[in-house]
Every structure is written in C-alpha cells, then in structure tokens.
Amino acid sequence: xxxxxxxxxxxxxxxxxxxxxxxxxxxxxxxLKLQExxxxxxxxxQYFQQLQNQLTELQSPLNTYLTSYSSSALSKLxxxxxxxxxSIPENRPITSRNSDLIKxxxxxxxxxYLDRLSEVIEQKRGRKVQQYVQNYDDLLTMxxxxxxxxxxxSLLGFRVQLEVYRNFLDFFRKLQLYGLLQIILATALSFSLxxxxxxxxxxxxxxxxxxxxxxxxxxxxxxxxxxxxxxxVNQVAEAFNQMKxxxxxxxxxxxEKKEFERQVMEEKVxxxxxxxxLKRMELYTMQAQMNPHFLFNTLNTGVQLAIVEDADKTAEFxxxxxxxxxxxxxxxxxxxxxxxxxxxxxxxxxxxxxxFPKTLRLVLDIEEEIADQYDCPAMVLQPLVENSVLHAFKxxxxxxxxxVSVSYEEPVLVLSVRDDGQGIPPEIVRALLTPHTHDYSISxxxxxxxxxxxxxYFFYPEQKDVISINSELGRGTEIVIRINTxxxxxxxx
Amino acid sequence: MVFTDTNLKLYYAEVNKxxxxxxxxxxxxxxxxxxxxxxxLIQTPFVTKEGxxxxxxxxxxxxxxxxxxxxxxxxxxxxxxxxxxAAKNCAVTFHSxxxxxxxxxxxxxxxFNGIGLYLYxxxxxxxxxxxTIQDKGIPIVQIESEIIQGPATFLIxxxxxxxxKGIGKLALQTGFDSLNMVLVYSRKNPGVYSDATLIEMGIKxxxxxxxxxxxxxxxSLNPLDAExxxxxxxxxxxxxxxxxxxxxxxxxxxxxxxxxxxxxxKVQIIGFGDQELIKTYIDKxxxxxxxxxxxxxxxxxxxxxxxxLSTNSYTSSFVDTGITLLRRDRQ
Numbered sequence: 166x167x168x169x170x171x172x173x174x175x176x177x178x179x180x181x182x183x184x185x186x187x188x189x190x191x192x193x194x195x196x197l198k199l200q201e202x203x204x205x206x207x208x209x210x211q212y213f214q215q216l217q218n219q220l221t222e223l224q225s226p227l228n229t230y231l232t233s234y235s236s237s238a239l240s241k242l243x244x245x246x247x248x249x250x251x252s253i254p255e256n257r258p259i260t261s262r263n264s265d266l267i268k269x270x271x272x273x274x275x276x277x278y279l280d281r282l283s284e285v286i287e288q289k290r291g292r293k294v295q296q297y298v299q300n301y302d303d304l305l306t307m308x309x310x311x312x313x314x315x316x317x318x319s320l321l322g323f324r325v326q327l328e329v330y331r332n333f334l335d336f337f338r339k340l341q342l343y344g345l346l347q348i349i350l351a352t353a354l355s356f357s358l359x360x361x362x363x364x365x366x367x368x369x370x371x372x373x374x375x376x377x378x379x380x381x382x383x384x385x386x387x388x389x390x391x392x393x394x395x396x397x398v399n400q401v402a403e404a405f406n407q408m409k410x411x412x413x414x415x416x417x418x419x420x421e422k423k424e425f426e427r428q429v430m431e432e433k434v435x436x437x438x439x440x441x442x443l444k445r446m447e448l449y450t451m452q453a454q455m456n457p458h459f460l461f462n463t464l465n466t467g468v469q470l471a472i473v474e475d476a477d478k479t480a481e482f483x484x485x486x487x488x489x490x491x492x493x494x495x496x497x498x499x500x501x502x503x504x505x506x507x508x509x510x511x512x513x514x515x516x517x518x519x520x521f522p523k524t525l526r527l528v529l530d531i532e533e534e535i536a537d538q539y540d541c542p543a544m545v546l547q548p549l550v551e552n553s554v555l556h557a558f559k560x561x562x563x564x565x566x567x568x569v570s571v572s573y574e575e576p577v578l579v580l581s582v583r584d585d586g587q588g589i590p591p592e593i594v595r596a597l598l599t600p601h602t603h604d605y606s607i608s609x610x611x612x613x614x615x616x617x618x619x620x621x622y623f624f625y626p627e628q629k630d631v632i633s634i635n636s637e638l639g640r641g642t643e644i645v646i647r648i649n650t651x652x653x654x655x656x657x658x
Numbered sequence: 659m660v661f662t663d664t665n666l667k668l669y670y671a672e673v674n675k676x677x678x679x680x681x682x683x684x685x686x687x688x689x690x691x692x693x694x695x696x697x698x699l700i701q702t703p704f705v706t707k708e709g710x711x712x713x714x715x716x717x718x719x720x721x722x723x724x725x726x727x728x729x730x731x732x733x734x735x736x737x738x739x740x741x742x743x744a745a746k747n748c749a750v751t752f753h754s755x756x757x758x759x760x761x762x763x764x765x766x767x768x769x770f771n772g773i774g775l776y777l778y779x780x781x782x783x784x785x786x787x788x789x790t791i792q793d794k795g796i797p798i799v800q801i802e803s804e805i806i807q808g809p810a811t812f813l814i815x816x817x818x819x820x821x822x823k824g825i826g827k828l829a830l831q832t833g834f835d836s837l838n839m840v841l842v843y844s845r846k847n848p849g850v851y852s853d854a855t856l857i858e859m860g861i862k863x864x865x866x867x868x869x870x871x872x873x874x875x876x877x878s879l880n881p882l883d884a885e886x887x888x889x890x891x892x893x894x895x896x897x898x899x900x901x902x903x904x905x906x907x908x909x910x911x912x913x914x915x916x917x918x919x920x921x922x923x924k925v926q927i928i929g930f931g932d933q934e935l936i937k938t939y940i941d942k943x944x945x946x947x948x949x950x951x952x953x954x955x956x957x958x959x960x961x962x963x964x965x966x967l968s969t970n971s972y973t974s975s976f977v978d979t980g981i982t983l984l985r986r987d988r989q
Binding site: 277 | 666667670673674677678680681684685687688691692694695696698699702713714715716717718719744748749751758760761763764766767768769770
C-alpha cells in the first residue's frame with residue numbers, strides 16, 4: 166500500500182501543501198514580527214512625549230498652589246509628581262549611545278526637578294518667600310531645559326528612527342522579496358514533485374503502450390518489461406508480461422499444430438503419388454504382359470506348326486522366342502535375383518544370334534559366384550542390349566559387338582552393357598540421364614533405355630550415379646548400372 | 659510523434675532528469691532563501707530588543723563643554739575624546755556653551771561623572787557655576803585656557819607661551835630687520851585669545867628688539883570677518899609686514915586678502931592649522947608658516963584626565979599637548 170498511486174499522491178500533495186504553507190507562514194511570521202518591531206521602535210518616543218506632558222501638567226497646579234495655596238492643586242501636584250517619579254527608571258546605565266546618555270541626563274534632571282519641587286512646596290508651606298521664589302525661577306529654568314532636552318532627544322530619536330525606519334523598509338522589502346521567491350520556489354518544488362509522481366506512471370504506461378503496439382503487430386520476441394513504478398502500474402506490467410507469454414505460447418502451439426498438419430498432408434500427398442506411380446507401373450506391367458501372353462500363345466502355335474512342317478530351325482527360333490516371352494511374363498516383381506535376369510538375357514542372346522548370326526557378336530562376361538548372391542531390378546539388361554542392337558549399328562558395316570559384364574565392386578554390383586556402335590550424341594545422353602523428378606508417369610512410349618534409366622532413378626533416388634552412359638560418337642557406348650548392395654531401394658516387391 | 663520503446667525510455671529518462679534537476683535546484687534555492695530570511699531576521703537589529711546597534715554599557719559619563727562643535731579643530735578634539743572614552747570604557751557627550759548657555763548650569767543635576775570645559779570668559783555667573791559644580795564634587799578639567807585656578811583645577815592644552823615662541827621663530831624667517839606684527843585673534847579659537855598675553859610674551863621672548871610693533875586685533879565668529887579686518891589693518895597701517903592669524907579659516911581668508919591687495923611677499927602671514935590648503939599656500943610661499951596644535955591629543959588627554967580623576971581622584975595639574983610648526987622646508 167505504501168507504493169500505491171493513491172498513497173504516493175497523498176504524500177506528495179501533503180508535502181507540497183506543507184512546503185507552500187510553511188513558506189507562506191514564514192513570510193507571514195516575518196511580516197508580523199517586523200510590524201511588532203516597528204511598533205516597538207516608537208515606544209521610547211511615546212514615553213518621552215508622556216514625560217513631557219506630565220511635566221507640562223505640573224506647571225498649572227504648581228502656579229495655582231504657589232499663588233492660592235489650593236489644596237486640590239497641591240494634591241494634583243503631588244499626584245503628578247509621584248506619577249512622574251514612578252515613571253522614570255531607577256536603573257540608568259551609561260551606554261555608548263548618545264541618545265541614551267541624553268535620556269539619562271533627562272532622568273537625573275527630572276529627579277532634580279522633583280526634588281526642587283518638593284523644596285518649593287515645603288518653602289511655600291514654611292512661608293519662605295524669597296527662597297521659593299528663587300527656587301521657582303530655577304524650576305522654570307530646569308523645566309525649560311528638560312523640555313529642550315526631551316525635544317532634543319525626540320528629534321535625535323526621530324532622526325535616528327527615520328534612518329532606522331528607512332533601513333527597516335529596505336530590510337522589509339528584501340524579506341518580502343525573499344518571501345515571494347520562497348513561495349515561487351516552493352510552488353516550483355511542489356510542481357516538480359507532482360510531475361515526477363506523474364512521470365513515475367506516465368513513462369511506464371507509455372512504454373507499456375509502445376510494447377502493446379509491438380505485441381499487436383505480432384512481435385512476441387520483445388523482452389519482458391520490468392517497471393519500478395507505483396504498485397498499480399507494476400501490476401499492469403506483470404499482467405502484460407503474463408499475457409504476452411500466454412499469447413506467445415498459444416501462437417506457438419497453433420504453429421506446431423499447423424506444421425504437423427502440413428507434414429501429415431504432405432505425407433498423404435506423397436503416399437497418394439506413390440500409390441499412383443505403383444498403380445501406373447502395375448498397369449504398365451500388365452499391359453506389357455498382355456501382348457507377350459498373346460504372342461507366347463501364338464508362338465507356341467507357330468512352334469507346333471514348324472514341327473509339323475519339319476522346319477527345325479524355325480521351330481528352334483520360335484521356341485527360344487517363346488521361352489523369352491515366358492521369362493518376361495513369368496512374374497511381375499520389381500527386383501529379381503541376378504541369376505534370373507541373366508537367364509532371360511541368355512535366352513535373348515540366343516534369339517539375337519539366330520537373327521543376326523553374322524553381323525552381331527554377343528559377349529557375356531559374368532562372375533558366376535555373384536549371380537546367386539544379389540538381386541537386381543527386373544528387365545534392365547535385356548532392354549539395354551536391345552537398345553544397342555536396334556540403334557548402335559544402324560550405320561555400321563561389319564560385325565558389331567555387344568558385351569554384357571556383371572561384376573561386384575564391394576559393395577557395388579556393376580552391370581555394364583557396352584557396344585562398339587556409332588555412339589550417342591552428348592545432348593541425348595544428358596536428356597536421357599535427366600531424372601524425371603516431377604510426377605513420374607510411365608507412358609506407353611517410354612520403353613527400352615529410358616525406361617531402364619528412369620526405373621533406376623526411381624528405385625535409388627538418393628544415388629545419382631546409379632546409372633551412367635559413357636558414349637563416344639563413332640566408337641561406341643557403355644551403359645553402366647551401379648547398384649549399392651547396402652542401400653535398400655525405395656520400393657521392393 | 660511516434661516513439662519507439664527505446665526512444666520512450668530515453669525521453670522519459672530525460673524528462674525525469676530535468677524534473678529531478680528542477681526539484682533539487684528549487685529545493686536548494688528554497689532552502690537558501692529560507693535560511694537567508696531566517697538569518698536576516700536573527701541578525702537584524704530591528705528584532706533585538708535593545709535596538710539597531712549593540713549597546714555597550716560604560717563606566718563613567720563625562721561631558722565636554724565646547725564653544726562650538728562644528729569646526730575642524732573641535733571635531734578633531736571630539737574624535738580624540740571619543741577614542742579615549744572608548745579606550746577607557748567611558749561615555750562622553752558634547753555641549754555647546756554658545757548654543758545652550760543653560761547647559762553649564764544644569765551640570766550639577768545631570769548626573770555627569772566629570773566635565774571638560776573650554777572656556778575663555780571668566781564672568782561672575784560662570785565662576786559661580788563652576789564653584790557650585792566643584793562643590794557638588796564633579797571634577798572639572800579645563801581645556802586650553804585656565805579660567806579658574808586652584809589646587810583642584812586641571813588644565814589640558816597647549817602652552818600658549820610656546821605658541822608665542824613658535825610665532826616668533828616663524829617671524830624670524832622673514833629676514834626683516836624690523837617687524838611690525840599684528841596678532842589677529844579669533845572668537846572662533848577662544849583658547850588662544852584668552853591667553854593673548856602669554857602668547858605675546860612668547861613672541862617677545864624670541865624676537866626681542868626686532869619686534870618694532872605688536873598690535874592685537876580680534877575677529878568675530880563670522881567666517882569672513884578676517885577679510886574685513888585684514889583690509890582695515892593694511893589700508894590703515896602700511897607699515898605692517900607680519901600678520902598672525904590664530905584660526906585656520908581666518909588664515910585662508912587673510913591669504914586671499916593679501917593676494918587681492920597685491921601684497922604677496924611684502925606682507926608675510928603666519929597662520930594657524932594644518933589644512934591641506936594651508937599646506938599648499940605654505941608650499942607656494944603665500945604663507946610663511948603655520949602653528950599647529952594637536953586637537954585630537956587635547957580631546958584625548960581631557961577624557962584621560964577625567965578618567966584618572968574618577969578612578970584615582972588625582973591627575974596632572976597641567977598636560978601640555980604641544981604644537982607643531984609647519985614651514986616650507988618641513989620635509
């Protein structure tokens with residue numbers, strides 16, 4: 166509660182009021198004090214004026230008494246003289262001040278005057294005419310002298326007081342000026358104190374406002390605000406920090422959820438695409454199998470016809486061809502044992518030898534021990550050989566050679582088909598080796614070499630060197646498939 | 659105006675700094691003026707009950723009765739008296755016999771512890787008054803002139819015989835074989851006038867046969883009276899070749915008259931006093947020389963004598979305060 170806005174406001178107001186009241190009080194007290202002082206300064210003059218009046222009052226009853234023995238005049242005379250005697254001080258110190266010395270003289274003179282007055286009264290009673298007449302003259306002289314002395318001291322006092330009064334006015338003006346300055350400064354002090362109080366919460370509130378603006382703009386990285394202001398503002402700041410943290414957390418949770426949903430969606434899309442690819446491949450395989458089945462049946466019919474007609478060579482050719490078809494449609498797995506792939510290739514080689522007995526030389530270079538150990542994608546070697554047979558020797562005269570090599574270079578299984586044909590232009594090589602990273606769709610046109618290349622890329626998307634073409638125009642082409650036996654293909658059925 | 663968070667902090671920090679400065683400055687200034695007011699109020703003589711200056715209590719009260727009080731000689735005398743009073747913790751007041759003749763008659767009633775008198779007239783009334791004062795036990799110290807004489811009288815001042823000798827010495831400087839001298843006394847310097855005979859004895863003592871003529875004149879209190887007298891003397895008696903003035907003002911007026919009469923050098927002037935103009939005239943040869951008494955020492959010695967009488971009941975019956983001769987070759 167001590168640091169609350171209301172209590173601090175109350176304290177500041179009380180302090181401000183006290184300061185202003187104090188300064189005004191000081192000015193008031195000073196003014197009153199100085200008025201009192203000014204009043205006191207003239208009391209001396211009033212006192213001597215009173216003495217002079219009493220002396221003057223004495224003259225009339227003195228005359229009356231001396232001329233008529235009036236008892237009333239005598240009593241009045243005695244009363245005034247007694248009053249006068251009592252009114253003058255007994256203590257008459259000698260001081261360095263001239264006016265005090267004259268006053269002292271006056272007191273002594275009044276004493277002497279009153280003594281002489283008593284003598285005159287006694288002499289009057291005693292009928293000592295000559296003496297009281299002489300003393301009366303002395304009394305008149307003394308009265309006159311005392312009056313002059315009082316006038317002198319009054320004039321002196323007045324002159325001194327005039328000077329003093331002038332100094333007093335200067336002094337009073339200076340004090341009033343200081344008083345005014347004090348009030349102005351006290352007001353400034355109070356105002357600055359109040360403004361500082363206002364500043365203790367106006368500044369933090371403005372900071373809070375600025376940070377709230379940033380927060381509303383989505384800037385959650387702003388640091389916590391820690392204020393040392395009044396309790397109310399500090400509490401607002403704490404609440405603001407709490408609110409900022411809560412909003413930040415909620416936003417993060419929403420973003421995480423959104424990210425998760427996005428990933429799920431991407432996974433779904435990827436799965437859908439995979440499924441589509443698989444379905445297309447399956448369709449392709451089925452399509453590819455449809456014709457061979459028909460052709461296989463037809464070929465079997467032809468074999469039977471050739472046997473009936475005793476055409477042995479035709480019968481043999483067609484039998485091999487039928488065997489090849491059988492191999493091709495035997496199953497629809499993507500990966501087959503290398504042995505199986507090589508068997509199909511041998512059947513194909515025997516057909517090619519019947520077709521091109523003089524113009525084609527086929528070489529099969531296989532490390533027998535590895536044929537049973539590894540698998541390879543189905544139908545990769547035959548299309549490569551077929552590609553060489555169909556395109557490599559179009560403009561070649563003489564005998565062409567196609568060599569198929571299978572080797573194992575730990576841990577890579579290397580399948581190579583090399584011909585000494587006309588070679589493939591580099592731009593075609595580049596086009597062929599471009600992976601179809603987009604939606605891979607197998608069209609009915611994609612056959613042979615491109616089919617094999619894209620399937621290799623499909624099965625091993627992370628291995629960019631899974632297939633390579635080394636071709637030199639006029640000298641031949643070598644197509645090498647490098648299967649890392651330690652890497653699982655992305656799909657294996 | 660758009661504030662960033664940093665700008666806001668800086669802005670409010672700056673505002674806070676300014677407000678803090680205002681608070682401190684106004685607070686300090688307020689305290690300063692408050693303390694100044696309180697200090698002024700405490701220190702001011704208006705607030706003290708006794709008055710506007712500190713009043714010191716003194717032991718004795720003496721009164722000096724002087725012919726006039728506004729001439730430089732008596733002003734210096736007053737200064738000496740006041741300094742002596744301050745030194746001995748006494749108070750002294752001054753009264754003008756001429757301005758207030760009753761003042762002397764009131765001495766017996768006024769509570770003085772002693773009086774100093776600068777008188778030169780020994781009329782009966784004054785003598786009776788002084789006797790009454792003496793009878794009342796109030797010590798009297800006479801200044802410059804000894805009007806009343808007796809075992810209980812005291813004199814403070816210049817030995818006027820010596821003054822006469824000084825005048826004679828200065829007159830010798832004229833080189834004249836025969837001196838026709840006129841002594842112009844002054845009511846403004848009654849102490850000298852009252853001892854005219856003693857002065858003249860001193861002159862004669864020095865000049866002897868060289869003094870062919872010695873005449874006596876006197877000026878009034880009128881400051882210009884000397885001019886009239888000098889004119890009269892020189893017109894009526896051209897043989898006068900030395901004029902002796904016994905008042906500084908008369909000296910200056912006489913010099914002007916000599917210049918006007920074109921008698922510079924022919925008539926030599928012996929003056930009184932040590933005013934700057936008199937010194938200048940001496941340097942220019944317009945004045946032969948000047949007799950300088952020591953009024954400060956006179957006033958001082960008078961109060962010291964009164965103090966001794968108050969405390970020891972006795973003092974020296976005569977204190978010579980001495981003279982100085984101012985000449986052209988005084989350096």
